[in-house]
Amino acid sequence: MTPPFDAEDLRLLDELQALYAAVEPVPAELVACAQFAVDVESTDFGIARIEDSAPLQGAGARGTTGTQITFDCGPELAVMVQIQVRDDGDVRIDGWLTPPGDQQVELRTEAGTTAVEVSPEGRFAVDHARRGLVQFVVRAAGTTVVTPAIVV
Template sequence: MTSPFDTSPFDAEDLRVLDELRDLHTALDPMPPGLVECAQFAVDLDEGFDIARIERTEELAVTRGESARQITFECGDDVALMVQLQVHDDGHVRIDGWLTPPGSELELRTATSTTPVDTSPQGRFVIDDAAPGLVQFVVRTAGATVATPAIVL
């Protein structure tokens, strides 16, 4: 009988059993497509930043078969971002949003680009034709850089 403290390497039978377990788990609960890319995207910012948390999300009623949802992000008492996402029939997304504190810089970040977003003096903004896919919002205030969790448009 092998001791539970045996540190010898696995033998061929151990490796066969581990391969079968891996195959079983892969068949029963496969990794979602794009999971690795999503995780890499979510943490791939070039500088120090704080992470906002999702405070609230809700589905909204719209017309003509389009879908919409509203998400509120917060980071401490200083930064709040609310976005309303409306998916058009062609798949593109209209983003209406409000940002506090007003005067903060806002960027929409995708896997391939970072786009500055114009905000009004009150913190209101509109992105009329965003492509569907994984995005993050990055907020730059006088005291911090805050990134939202990655979301799928």
């Protein structure tokens, strides 16, 4: 039986690898982003998906620009967040859970996890989040849902 690759095949593959590394290198933060996204303490959770996102122009009373993202967490829950960069470089996150109820929200960052207070109407806010990767963990009605990691 002949090996699947001979020396010439391996040389060509090395050249292709070098070409792709030069023309379109793998982003340096890709591995860290992937590890962050799947490194959740619990293994029993649902995964939300981004349903919609749109830039905000002159949004709200602050008159700043930002982004609005809606996460579909299944038939029973949706999470909408508005992300606005503050003048000091931090980020303000305003969020709403639908339907409102007895829910808990955690903000995961590269620095750790922070519990976020949720009002009975399903509203929550983080006034000073650091720029970088974030992820929301929502616990409602005995289930846990994790949003995709996003860069703010």
